[in-house]
Amino acid sequence: MSSIVTRTVGELTVGHVAGIIAAGVVIVRFVCPAILTYVLAGLLRDTETASTWTVANVGLQASIWTTLLRTDSTSSGGTARTLIRVTCKALPVMALLTAVVGIVTPLGLGEALAAGPARPGTFEYIQDDSAYGQGTSLRGQHSPSRICIGEHQGRRAPAGVCPGSNTELVFIDRPDGGGYTIDLPKGYNTSIPDETREIFSSGTGSSTVSNFFDIEYRQLSTEINPSFGDARFSVGMFRTLDSSILDDKYKVVEGLVVDAVHGGVGFRNHTIPVGVSRGAVWEEDILFVEPSTVCVDTNLTFTFNFVVDKNGSTNSIENLVLTDRGGFSRMNTTLPPLVVVDGQTDPELQQRAYKAAWLNNAFTMLYLNVTNEKDKPRQGMKSFSYMDSEIGKDFPMSQRATDGYEYLGLDNVFGSYLHLDGSIVGLKGGRNYSNPFNVSQVEFDSINDICAGTIRANRVNLTNIFAACGLLRGAPKRVDGGSSLVFESGSKWSSPLHACASSVRATIKTVQFRYNTTGIAALEVLAITPKLYATEADAPLWGLEDSGNRMDDFNPIWGLVSPEYATRKNVTTVRKAHFNLIGTSEPSAFGADGSDTIHIGSDQNLAGADFAQKSMNTVYRAVAAGGEWPIDLRGAASMSVFRRWQNMSADAATAGKIIDLMWTDVATSAVVGTRGMLGEVNSGTKPAGEVLIHPISNRITYDVRYAIPAAILIVWTGVIFLIALLCTCCCGGRAGFKTLRRRIEQLSVGRVFTTFLYPQESTLTMPAKQWRPSNGLKTITVDVVSRRAGEEMPYSRNGEGRETYGLIGTQKR
Template sequence: MSSIVPRLVGELTVGHVAGIIAACVVVIRFFCPALLTYVLAGLLRDTETASTWTVANASLQASVWPAILRTDSADSGGTARTLIRVTCKALPLMALLCAITGIVTPLGLGEESITLPARAGTFEYIKDDSAYGLGTSDRGQYPPSRICPGEHQNRPAKVGTCPYSNSEVVFIDSPDGDGFAVELPKGYNTSVPDEARDIFSSGTGNSTVSNFFDIEWRQLSSQVDPDLGDAKISVGMFRPLDSSILDNKYKVIEGLVVDAINGGIGFRNHTIPTGLSRGATWEEDILFVEPLTACVNTNLTLDFEMALLNNGSAGNIANLLLTDRGGFSQMNTTLPPLLVLDGQTDPELQQRAYKAAWLNNAFTMLYLNVTNEKDKPKQGMKSFSYMDSTIGKGFPVPRHSSDGYEFLQLSTVFGNYFHLASSTSSGTVGGRNYSNPFNVSQAEFDAINTICAGTIPANPVNMTNIYVGCGLLRGVPKRADGGSPLLFESGSKWSSPLHACASSVRATIKTVRFLSNSTGLVPLEVLAIAPKTYAREADAPLWGLEDWGFRLNGFNPMWGLLSPESATRKNVSTVRKPDFNLIGTSNGPLAPTLDLGAGDNLAGADFAQYAMNTVYLSVATSAGRWPIDLRGAASMSVFRRWQTMSQDAASAGGIINLMWTDVAASAVVGTRGVLGHVNSGTRPAGEILVQPIGNRITFDARFGIPAAVLVAWLGVIVLVALLCTCCCGGRAGVKTLRRRIEQLSVGRVFTTFLYPQDSTLTMPAKHWRVSNGLKTITVDAVASRAGEELLAYAGNVQEGSDTYGLIDRPKR
């Protein structure tokens, strides 16, 4: 009961409260007069003055007691004139209708917030006091810095001259010709030249859309770089601060709008309108960077039985099988075509993931000798000439202590269930000897990642070579024996799906609708996020990219929105479209991750790729040392969410997107908002229109029915009163009303019959009170003058008559 009451109280509206108060007032208005008249009856004596009887009569007859006790004034037994009786009966009914109306009508009252006409708003910065705000370094202390790779005689160098930079880098060959040394005669200038700043911040102007340089590392520091002659440079640092995996909503944190529903972060230095008591809503265009992931089900599962250690913890499994769910026996034997990639037109993530899944299954089948490849020397046997598998057939595979089969795993290594990198290409696997007749090695599986990514580190930086990360996602296991889906019981059977996934990252502009109803960051909410729409193709943003011929390995280019003038600069490639797929490569043995930190301070060029590499290489692998449980290894809530999402390939990609969002939110911060850049304090051109929030009263017409009935009756009564006044010969009127009241005054009736020489039924009230108000009357079976004999009933009343008279008035 205690838990129900707060919930019910929380659902009460102002109208409900008003109705409850009205009901209480009605009860009190009924109870208090009834109780007081009850007391009044006890205080009255049989002998009182005529005025006392009159006053007491007015209260007693006006109370509910006559109706309850069915006394003469309430029940005539049909002897009263019909019209008078009906009119008198209508009085309590009208009172009841008034009471009902007073209770029911307020129940229909409500209130709702409304948006008032738009007006120009003034804004002020608000700081986030959450872990994100507390973990954000102060701005302005560490300027952007950049280190570019070099190249000498087609051999890479750690340091080279950056575009627009005046740094001088000299390469000196070693005497034996096997290597070279790098000298910096004038030191190394890591600052970003003004020319580069002007180009890649030209397309946003004074708006709320962030440019490339408005994206900064959330945590900043400095370090000494031995490759630069021990020069001290500013660098980005990384430590995970919090998680949004379970929020499933739009969030506002220091410097970012986080889409924890679909994945993605928007860059905004947060401000709210000022001077509005109820807050306001408004819209802003914001630069977003968001992950895109497509997964394809391999139609293979890893199935196992859970074995618990004697301390009750899940630490071992048994009977690990790679099971054919159609990935072998129902495989499409047509090799997927080579992809003709144009990364800015379409990243083709679905096709990349499909080809990765197909190749993963094909090499797995060859290793297990489920089928054959084409017999090239003899040209006699076609590929897939035989199929040694059926749906449901399981193939033993080795268990590995680092795999963590009871939670999610994501790895860039396809075919990782064989652990070929740490074993021979053939031999005993899971208790079964596989001959591996086609000599499949880990190299074949590693090539899948290169084919899926579509780039290698030696490829040039250009618009086509977009970043794509690929890997094999092993879903959270699902109970396969009908038991509890959350309980690892010893001997229970579990099954994990395997999906091939491909991910890219893109920049785009979205329209965000905000709501603020108070001060502080928590009341700042995001109501909606929608892609910005453009009426014409020519209205779409113009995206630019550095194009200096650098290789993808070690060089992450500047990019951003450009003005038409900047688009004509040399070594700048452009594309006009609603979004821009970021450039880079995930392929290679040393793909950089956020765990290693940033080598310079140019977050916009690095963070998106680093965050995705971190997801594939660190966060979701059993070997990762990620402090926040994003795999569902310790958090049952995360385990349950991933368990639901990872069973289907269409939703499995959302897992990677949300992981990337979690990582990126801790890595970077936006420094631009309505007030301009956080360090400049400049206000964007034009006005930001806000719609203040107002309030209005609402009413549910159903609760107005009693009031409508009451008004209708009131109209009828008023009409009758007018008719009686105007059309009944003047019988109705205030003078007549006064006379009828005086004629029915009980004290006046007594004195008129007991003291006819002093009282009449029509004399003015003032005169009556002076002449008769203090005369004492005893009321018992009949009325009499106080202290004299009682009046007797009339002895000459005709039989059957109900008329009584007062006779034989005593002599003085």
């Protein structure tokens, strides 16, 4: 729960500055004494008093010059006793180690902002000034509403009664027997009953987790419906605001926490803690709705050549072929099963996508006469009796300029590349295949129903989860050895083809926030992690409005419910970490007409019921070959988007993430969360309970790697103290302060001179207060040998004619 940001001066941290200062001190510590000692040597004369020699000796022998000039005290070689020599050598080593420690140890220091102890936080709303904030309608002006259709009094009513509604329908048969009309004596009540609101809001209580009614359309308006006497109804609307396709990070926008890394949106009306001078770090549990997509490689690719006109535009292709990479010639001829036992436990997206890929390839093979189906048109033949393909075989394809092979393609219509719609307008190239088994678009359209598993006629229940399916054609890559970022005329390119299946689910995640008091841009998401539960009994209880209606009557309400409502009539519950949303991929999507004007998002104001499904349908339809969209989801105009899709669509394992990120992009513009720490007016949400925050404060940090020299010094210091203790206790008492004093006096150069030159007046052991007045002022000349002041230097010649000198006044003691 902490974040460390070291403050720097330029490129230097506080620790570096401290280290530099320490290094300067060490240098001065060595250089200045060396200079002073150099000066001291110049000031010292050959004839000085004994005390002067003693004092000067301390400075000279303790200086670095003894090492640099390799004098007697440092160049004793093997003539000195080993223990004495080793001990003396250790002194400068320890001094050097101490200097290194003094320099290196401060380098690990850092000044940091870190999270402190937890305390209850007080929050306030913060406005988003980005495009998302500016494009969000004011809250509190539109209430949740819906219009339902369904069976009533045994008849199919285009304007049915929603569950719990007090709307009255009166069926009036036409005199001519041509059907009936519907009368609404009390008008049409679009509001949500209080009991329904209470049930599907009960599971969140006063928490930071949003309920179903905390999810609203980002743009809201009213609609006049002539079918209900020109009554006005609140409706959701949709218009794109911005894009997160290239963000690849967690971000906050008005009403949402956006996971642009993996895909998904979390619902939160953004509030920030107050009374924290440097900001704070905290965690909240938040309701997320997230997509999940699995793609399977069909092992078919499209290969073509770019055509670049004289203006440099890559607006057409030629020589388009469908290439068998094993999708035909190595196909498993056994029809794969698709069994979804429990859509809430496992939506079986892998099975759905694989079966869709298998059927797409099988029908394509029949159309191209690569193989045969059972008993048709030749009686007695088993399916796949012959195989007219091999790895690398090309099948020329016709194409339209609007197919968009130059970019990424995503289409919920399987087999669309065969152009079986009957229209030949704009078609060019390819070959007229015989289609001996009369494969039509109807067969390919059935793939979507099989893959999705849920159709409009199905009844609403927990197992009929929403699933959308389609073909993803990867962004093309160059295969002639040239750069995949250079579109040259005649260059050869290839795109893989994947079959994909997607679902959407609601879940609770823990979000870690950080805020540093500088606007909404400073409200950061540090981490998003799934909420963990110790046992299945601890998992949230999800409820579904189970009225027995068909899937195309209306999208049901769902949400977290309290256990007391688990047995309520028309409420079905499941206790899971995730709740796979219910629905069908057949209803319309946002802006399905491809225009760039205002898009009607819904005929009701109940975003939680349909925004996730509509967003996914939008992705599979708006990115279809030839489709347009205000945001460049295909990489048709944005080279950055095109390059990202190139890398991700090459492999089926990562291609599914493209759809998840596209869904996130659409959903971010579609909806907003209205629950925050302060509660929400429309849904009746009370303020959230206590949330603990960790205020950020200024602290000192340290990198322990820089403490290694100090650790070595501490160890050596301990060893030295241990040796000193052993010498004191176990060496016959030879070590001690008395002994130390005597050794110092024995090596005092002035005392040595007077003791050997004036043995009657000076000894090596006499107290300093006695030696100083009686011998300190004696003058001693130190030349080749030491002598009393004024005495001649004695010498004698040896047999070789050399002069030898002796120390005057010596006597054996």
